[in-house]
Amino acid sequence: MINLLRAELFKLIKNKVFWTLTIIVTVVFALLHYLITIGWWKVSNSFVDSGLELFTSFALAITPFYFMLFLSTLAGFFVANDFMIGVVKLFVMGGHRRSHIFLAKLLIFALGSIILTVVCPLFVTFGGKLLFGFGEMTDPAAIGYFARSLGLFLLHLMGFVTLLILIALLVEDSGKTIIISIVLAVLISVADVMRPLPGFLETLYQYSIFHHLTDSFRVTMTHSDVIESLLVALCTILILVFCGNAVFQRKEVK
Template sequence: MFNLLEMEAYKLRRSKAFYGLLLLAVTQSIFVWLFNDKLIQHSGKETLSYMFFIQASLGANIFVGILSADFIGTDFTSGYIKNLISYGHKRRDILIAKASVYCFGSIIINFICPVILTIINTVKNGYCTNFTLDEVIKLMVLSLTAVILQVAICSISLLIIFLSKNPTINIGIFVAIDFIFRAMSIVSIRVLSFKKVYDNIILSQFGIMSQDNVSMGQYAHSLIIGLITILILFPLTTYIFEKSDIK
């Protein structure tokens, strides 16, 4: 298992797609900060919430799909996964190793923008008016919830790529999901009854937990949705991979 993790970590370090997406994320953060006059004046706390809130509009969900297509999808088309199985590695171990490193890479790509801008504005404007123990706890809860939600979104991509075994299909589906999510966001603003549905899907949770004066109950709500998504999709992906005919 450790050898598999080591191999996957090496692959990530050598991945051109990973560094390309990382560079794109950093470039976005620079442009967002330079061309948003209000953001420049935000405190570190306001910046972190704002950046998580606009993650989807910056292409975070599509980044997840692109990375899984390159990092995992090409292993199916090249025969790499078939070779790992023939060498005697358990499919469950292969999946866990790939999923762990893939989720780690996705977190780095999608969190580097919020983290960089939060650090800049914290140095420039301070983190918040009163940095109390309560604020420290909220920051820790926000960070934990954000990580769980990112892993949950990654679990959707894992299911798609292990089901399709095709990088192109994976990217196409994630672009479609992102488009549908944006459409749902617009509908939720105009149709109050639909908003109740929208507020309970995994992709909307970053926006919900980034609202002003969010309560611990709302954090818990987002956290539970994230955990449920992971607990359903990861075992399902494992089952599909175990039963798949790898060619």
């Protein structure tokens, strides 16, 4: 398992698409952060309400449609592409257990996703503060709220990452993976705008990771809200990991 993790990490480090996406995410978010900080783009969100104006632009980074564009591309060229060029076949022929191959790929893909979705925006945010004095924290005590929200967000992001892995396993094609993922991101955005959804769909959406991804940053959350968010994230991860591993176990590797 350790050797598989090292191999997947080496592949991620050497992946040109990953580094291209890292540069693009950093540059795009830096531009958006600058426009929001100088007041050219007026926004109001939970970070402003909680006294953490420094993180105002971070609300864009946690928008599903925004980060789905990058993560779907990474999933296509880091996961699905391995089936097309025969990398997975080499791992299987090397005697590695399929469950270990799946978990190693999932963990390293999750690491890359966290770098693109969270690390790059935070790097820009703190870098802008240190170098140019961009942003303020009028209520430093609210940093606890940010830590709690970010922790919940990362759990739901892990569920999202597992879903992308499952899509990549099913289609085994980088282009199809990207297209399906972007269509899913559009549907999520439309569902959020149209809320409340009719009947059962509203309940289904309310207890999905898609809703809790952004709801994690709600300023006021009771203990029951936090527990509900944790249960939704953990149950989703477990179900999707089980499904992904089951699909991989039965897949004919060419």
